[in-house]
Amino acid sequence: MAKIIVYNTSNNTLETFWREENDPMPYVWNNTMRVREFRGSSGSPTLWTTRQAMEAWNATRQTYGGPIPVGYAFKRIWEGGHGVTSQHYAGVSFDVGQRLTNNQRARIRNIASQLGVWGYVEPRNLTPTWVHFDRRYGQGACTTSSGYNTVFRGSRGAYVLILQDCLNTLGYATAGLDGIFGNATHTAVRNFQGDYGLAVDGVCGCNTWRTITNIVHANGPTDTTIN
Numbered sequence: 440m441a442k443i444i445v446y447n448t449s450n451n452t453l454e455t456f457w458r459e460e461n462d463p464m465p466y467v468w469n470n471t472m473r474v475r476e477f478r479g480s481s482g483s484p485t486l487w488t489t490r491q492a493m494e495a496w497n498a499t500r501q502t503y504g505g506p507i508p509v510g511y512a513f514k515r516i517w518e519g520g521h522g523v524t525s526q527h528y529a530g531v532s533f534d535v536g537q538r539l540t541n542n543q544r545a546r547i548r549n550i551a552s553q554l555g556v557w558g559y560v561e562p563r564n565l566t567p568t569w570v571h572f573d574r575r576y577g578q579g580a581c582t583t584s585s586g587y588n589t590v591f592r593g594s595r596g597a598y599v600l601i602l603q604d605c606l607n608t609l610g611y612a613t614a615g616l617d618g619i620f621g622n623a624t625h626t627a628v629r630n631f632q633g634d635y636g637l638a639v640d641g642v643c644g645c646n647t648w649r650t651i652t653n654i655v656h657a658n659g660p661t662d663t664t665i666n
């Protein structure tokens with residue numbers, strides 16, 4: 440049984456679902472992505488995504504018309520396997536089509552690009568043997584085209600979940616993984632910033648994101664990681 444947290448970007452709320460591995464992901468059309476496909480090789484009992492990412496999947500899958508095998512989707516940041524600020528850690532990114540032909544992959548890539556529902560579709564020269572698309576949200580704190588956006592008290596969503604995951608892993612408790620940047624997360628960020636020589640403002644912007652993600656990505660889970 441997986442706990443799945445879905446951030447609904449249209450009304451800024453977080454919803455929690457409990458699903459078996461063979462159940463469809465929440466909001467997915469016609470059983471086209473199961474929990475086990477979404478998690479790929481991730482061993483995490485808790486998964487997260489956004490409703491927008493699921494809807495982008497639905498549009499892509501419906502237009503393509505046939506099965507699209509998912510190789511890799513969600514990972515916790517301390518599980519690694521992707522770049523330090525990968526959208527896979529937000530649960531909004533999919534690597535698909537590993538078992539398809541070049542022509543099939545080209546068609547999926549074209550559909551994903553032309554639909555305009557994804558924030559990014561990786562060009563063929565970067566990933567010739569699979570198709571990566573993601574529904575990134577907002578603008579990155581360090582570079583506008585990638586990474587995670589600046590989050591602060593009152594922020595909600597998948598990027599807050601990544602931040603809470605990092606903070607707890609490093610021993611800065613946030614009163615759970617809920618995707619809501621409340622007082623406990625604010626205090627945790629300030630304490631982390633003070634301990635690591637960063638400006639103590641409780642805002643997770645470029646420097647704080649860069650510092651905390653690099654440490655957690657390199658070091659893996661700890662005794663204080665929330666699973």
Ligand SMILES: [Zn+2]
Pocket residue numbers: 527532533534571572
């Ligand atoms: Zn990818």
